[in-house]
């Protein structure tokens with residue numbers, strides 16, 4: 001399953017790493033690609049193990065808002 005999340009507040013390489021790491025730590029997340037300029041995060045995941053709600057929470061814990 002692939003999806004694109006819209007994340008507000010990511011401005012630099014540190015933000016990119018924080019979001020990438022937070023998502024990568026979730027079981028079932030296979031691939032994460034952050035696009036700073038667009039404010040989007042492309043994720044590929046196993047929908048039987050993880051869902052958008054869990055990914056949203058992981059990003060919000062890092063201090064960013066998910067639309």
Ligand SMILES: [Cu+2]
Pocket residue numbers: 010011012013014015016
């Ligand atoms: Cu930053």
